[in-house]
Amino acid sequence: MSDRPDPTPIRPTGRTRVRRNHARADYERETVHAILDAAPSCTLAWLLDGAPALTPTLHWRIGERVYWHGSSASRTLRRAAGAEVCLNAMILDGYVLARSAFNHSVNFRSVTVFGTAQTVSDPEEKCAALRAMVEHMVPGRWPGLRAVSARELKATSVMWLPLDEASAKLRSGGPVDDEADCALDIWAGTVPVRTAFGAPVADPKMSAPIAVPRHVLERFARG
Amino acid sequence: MSDRPDPTPIRPTGRTRVRRNHARADYERETVHAILDAAPSCTLAWLLDGAPALTPTLHWRIGERVYWHGSSASRTLRRAAGAEVCLNAMILDGYVLARSAFNHSVNFRSVTVFGTAQTVSDPEEKCAALRAMVEHMVPGRWPGLRAVSARELKATSVMWLPLDEASAKLRSGGPVDDEADCALDIWAGTVPVRTAFGAPVADPKMSAPIAVPRHVLERFARG
Numbered sequence: 366m367s368d369r370p371d372p373t374p375i376r377p378t379g380r381t382r383v384r385r386n387h388a389r390a391d392y393e394r395e396t397v398h399a400i401l402d403a404a405p406s407c408t409l410a411w412l413l414d415g416a417p418a419l420t421p422t423l424h425w426r427i428g429e430r431v432y433w434h435g436s437s438a439s440r441t442l443r444r445a446a447g448a449e450v451c452l453n454a455m456i457l458d459g460y461v462l463a464r465s466a467f468n469h470s471v472n473f474r475s476v477t478v479f480g481t482a483q484t485v486s487d488p489e490e491k492c493a494a495l496r497a498m499v500e501h502m503v504p505g506r507w508p509g510l511r512a513v514s515a516r517e518l519k520a521t522s523v524m525w526l527p528l529d530e531a532s533a534k535l536r537s538g539g540p541v542d543d544e545a546d547c548a549l550d551i552w553a554g555t556v557p558v559r560t561a562f563g564a565p566v567a568d569p570k571m572s573a574p575i576a577v578p579r580h581v582l583e584r585f586a587r588g
Numbered sequence: 589m590s591d592r593p594d595p596t597p598i599r600p601t602g603r604t605r606v607r608r609n610h611a612r613a614d615y616e617r618e619t620v621h622a623i624l625d626a627a628p629s630c631t632l633a634w635l636l637d638g639a640p641a642l643t644p645t646l647h648w649r650i651g652e653r654v655y656w657h658g659s660s661a662s663r664t665l666r667r668a669a670g671a672e673v674c675l676n677a678m679i680l681d682g683y684v685l686a687r688s689a690f691n692h693s694v695n696f697r698s699v700t701v702f703g704t705a706q707t708v709s710d711p712e713e714k715c716a717a718l719r720a721m722v723e724h725m726v727p728g729r730w731p732g733l734r735a736v737s738a739r740e741l742k743a744t745s746v747m748w749l750p751l752d753e754a755s756a757k758l759r760s761g762g763p764v765d766d767e768a769d770c771a772l773d774i775w776a777g778t779v780p781v782r783t784a785f786g787a788p789v790a791d792p793k794m795s796a797p798i799a800v801p802r803h804v805l806e807r808f809a810r811g
Binding site: 380384405406408410411412413416417418419420421423439440449450451452453455457460464465466467469471473475477479495496498499502503506507509510511513514517520521539540542546547548549550551552553554555556557558559560561562563564565566568569570571572575576577578581585 | 607628634635639642644663675683685687688689700718725726729733734736737743762763770771778780785786789790798801808
């Protein structure tokens, strides 16, 4: 599947057209892809007896599809299969501290996708999707792993949504205060937020010491 | 409102009883409170024409209630008012790298709350809730801010859910690999994840230089 994004923006629908602060909306596929690729996790909404329910989960992307997985016995996945779901991935980039409580905000990048959850049933396609999951989490890790067994594949459900009904919403920059407030003796500004990683902690169950591999060090360079 | 948690655990319902990996479930109020207080943001699920929709937002807690806010004109808030919603806040604590793709996981702390969204209509109660929001974001910031105006209060909707139907789910520790896999020559372990803050960036619209106040430096100590 080619990963070169279609240059045509995603067409907003009644559900994905951003209404509040619509200047912050973005329907470019490249923006949607970049946010999904950068977000470590997402939240999936599904219907439980007619009411909304939420499950945080890991997601990954292959082309114009966003994937997630779970136990084949999971209630979330069984209820979501073939049903309308909504997926949101949000990255918090900063706190925006204004002169008034009202103008406090956060900088963020967010993607919301609506659609009918599809299930991957073909075992080879499922295995390829799980490979993409591991490679999204830690690029370069898959080739060195113990091969996936038939039992593990069966115990895993992999699902996806097409990125047809998707939108991004972003905020960046400093506080937007009322002009009169800017003369007040109040410090205002932004505080950048980022994800940092600690040093890898080796599993004590290793029978002999194994050096932390380069793919782990590179992915989780401390910052 | 006293903030000493009721020592009685929250009674799980059909919706909040954790089914998968139920050893990771926690219904203690103190756990639920601590996760909600530590999570910088949450995701809110609501019904849009019978299908689930998602909105990431900031939340805060006062006693046994979790609050969020938005524009009074917001579609999310208008649809959520008086309706069944679900709120989830998740903190990613680490990547768990196993010997098999199947046993890869993440360490996390998550809270899910179900209930009927309530609206704060009393202006004084709304103002107190917004104060709690700012103090949750940056303790010590509220007293120095320009006072909230009647227009701003009117333009803001504040909503809440009781923490009656809530549950926490947590994972910590290293990979849980098949015993036979532990002899393989594959590095396994965990990589801790945390939120780090950059140096505060002053808003260039300040008419004279103002030092970064202590409440900002203390809240966002770089890490």
